Amino acid sequence: MSLTTFVPLENDTSTGVSGGGLQQILMQGSHHGEGRSIRAAASIHLAGATPMSFELSPIDKAKFVAAKQATQYVQDGMKVGLGTGSTAAWLVKCLGEMVEKDGLKIKGVPTSTRTAELARDVGIDVISLDEAKWLDLTIDGTDEYDGNLNLIKGGGGALLQEKIVATASDQMIVIADASKQVETLGHFPLPIEVIPFGWQTTKTLVEETLISMDVLGRQVSLRMNGDAPYYTDEGNHILDLHLNRIGNSRQFSLVINQIPGVVENGLFIDICDIVVIGYGDGRVKVRDINAGSVEESRIEFVETDNLFADLND
Ligand SMILES: O=C(CO)[C@H](O)[C@H](O)COP(=O)(O)O
Known part of the structure; x- marks a missing residue:
């Protein structure tokens, strides 16, 4: 049996791997910043699994190990911002396991309705940002x-809540696979959230503003959901700015937010403290911008006796 065979839930699309079931994996590596060896059981278990074996792709392994490594920053009693997306979904599942198996006591503040639903599903105590007021950590x-x-x-599409939650946190940790690293921001289309009222006028104003900005591309597109415009959790639209290269992202962020109708943009400047980068072979790199440190470790996937213990029940 493959060491990386996973068993998904049919109804779980949050990770892009339809993942669920029981995954029992042992991790070995160095604890962040301390260089000491860790050996931690990482298991992902969602109730109601429908067995269907498949290989986890290298990109999903990378996302998983980054998420698992980041859980080491989470401690009892913390209020934790829970991000959105396929990598963040692995984190939420890992934390759910820690709540269930290790009795971890945290309050989670989700950054989208998707994440809120997943967090509740895996047993995390979900509260609103207004209840939390301030957070220890956002991942x-x-x-x-x-x-x-x-x-x-x-x-x-969750940039607005993500930015509010991350800004309201003592620390923001980003989890990513190595493909997300760039020399200069802008290859990925920059999302900006705009209110639906007069969005076409806002789009024109954005296009006019781009003429004077240090960018390599100036195409702006309305994000769609099938044939209809995409709506965010806040009931807004998203304009994707195809800039290719943003020469001065700090200035860009300030200027674009001055346009009436623009609610927020997807540039997170001076917000992230630590990036945890996962690789498909199990390596994890932790870069702390404040400490100026880079720590590397490896998370070994090894078969355990109870790898699929609950699947044939
Ligand atoms: O900003 C986000 C959602 O608004 C996500 O964090 C970002 O899109 C990365 O997603 P993924 O982990 O699926 O690659």
């Missing part, structure tokens, strides 16, 4: 990050 995925840990987010 989220990203679409791009640069050498200064500035980000483009919003590929999943």
